Amino acid sequence: SYTIDNQALVTPVLSQMQASNIGTTITELSSFTNRFYTTTGGSDASNWLKQKWAGMATGRADIAVTQFTHSGYNQKSVILTITGTDNPSEVIVLGGHLDSTVGSGTGETSRAPGADDDASGIASMTEVLRSMIANGYKPRRTIKMIGYAAEEVGLRGSQAIAQNFKANNVNVVGVMQLDMTNYKGSANDIYIYTDYTDSAQNTFVANLITTYQPTLTIGYDKCGYGCSDHASWTAQGYYASMPFETTMSQSNRYIHTVNDTFANAGGQANHSLKFARLAASFAIELGSDGA
Numbered sequence: 001s002y003t004i005d006n007q008a009l010v011t012p013v014l015s016q017m018q019a020s021n022i023g024t025t026i027t028e029l030s031s032f033t034n035r036f037y038t039t040t041g042g043s044d045a046s047n048w049l050k051q052k053w054a055g056m057a058t059g060r061a062d063i064a065v066t067q068f069t070h071s072g073y074n075q076k077s078v079i080l081t082i083t084g085t086d087n088p089s090e091v092i093v094l095g096g097h098l099d100s101t102v103g104s105g106t107g108e109t110s111r112a113p114g115a116d117d118d119a120s121g122i123a124s125m126t127e128v129l130r131s132m133i134a135n136g137y138k139p140r141r142t143i144k145m146i147g148y149a150a151e152e153v154g155l156r157g158s159q160a161i162a163q164n165f166k167a168n169n170v171n172v173v174g175v176m177q178l179d180m181t182n183y184k185g186s187a188n189d190i191y192i193y194t195d196y197t198d199s200a201q202n203t204f205v206a207n208l209i210t211t212y213q214p215t216l217t218i219g220y221d222k223c224g225y226g227c228s229d230h231a232s233w234t235a236q237g238y239y240a241s242m243p244f245e246t247t248m249s250q251s252n253r254y255i256h257t258v259n260d261t262f263a264n265a266g267g268q269a270n271h272s273l274k275f276a277r278l279a280a281s282f283a284i285e286l287g288s289d290g291a
């Protein structure tokens with residue numbers, strides 16, 4: 001049951017989160033020539049994220065960072081695991097994708113900053129991690145943060161990981177996808193996508209927004225296809241949600257071009273902060289439940 005009863009744990013983590021930190025991470029990720037799944041930049045970005053997250057977790061024996069090796073391409077997914085204290089077998093997943101693209105012709109020297117798609121999602125997760133650590137938060141369930149490889153070429157990284165988790169009977173109780181969080185292109189703040197997601201969990205997500213970010217407005221929409229990594233988890237029978245930055249019709253026109261830059265989203269991460277706070281409230285409310 002999706003009870004919202006951990007205000008004492010959630011509120012301090014949310015209040016410490018800052019858009020400026022998210023913007024810094026977006027800028028760092030955007031500085032790789034590209035993060036395409038088959039290029040040097042794509043592998044470098046994966047290794048960079050692993051190092052960044054591992055550095056942030058120094059001193060936390062309950063946090064481990066690993067890379068998931070994929071067959072057929074070099075870019076690895078990055079998985080950070082915060083092992084739960086007394087209910088570790090139940091797992092919450094926050095996800096975003098590491099790779100960037102300017103289309104099927106992307107090569108070694110192609111410029112694909114991918115600031116919104118999806119450095120914004122990775123940066124949002126990173127700020128969740130930073131604030132959880134700053135507040136000494138330790139979940140009862142296990143929380144995993146995943147930077148997926150190869151999303152742009154058919155959700156390949158998340159498909160491999162979700163299939164692997166299913167095959168290993170990992171008890172994932174909920175998944176949230178953060179793909180494109182910083183382009184404020186529509187009237188409402190957060191759009192909950194209702195296809196390839198779980199409706200009961202989507203209701204919980206809406207309730208998290210009204211509880212912890214009551215000034216924000218909520219909209220609903222559909223992609224009409226498996227538009228990001230949440231679809232990989234739904235395909236394996238797990239509960240997934242995708243809060244998105246705009247309506248489908250008003251989605252960011254800069255994506256998959258050289259113009260998907262931090263500057264073209266306004267040079268600030270105020271929109272991403274809403275999604276980072278939502279992800280934190282999702283992970284802490286679900287993560288603080290015992291067996």
Ligand SMILES: N[C@H](Cc1ccc(I)cc1)C(=O)NO
Binds near residue numbers: 152179223244249
């Ligand atoms: N197809 C998605 C982008 C995308 C996702 C949802 C919507 I609505 C519009 C556009 C993608 O490129 N993900 O990386």
Ligand SMILES: [Zn+2]
Binds near residue numbers: 097117118151179
């Ligand atoms: Zn994306």
Ligand SMILES: [Zn+2]
Binds near residue numbers: 117152255256
């Ligand atoms: Zn994309």
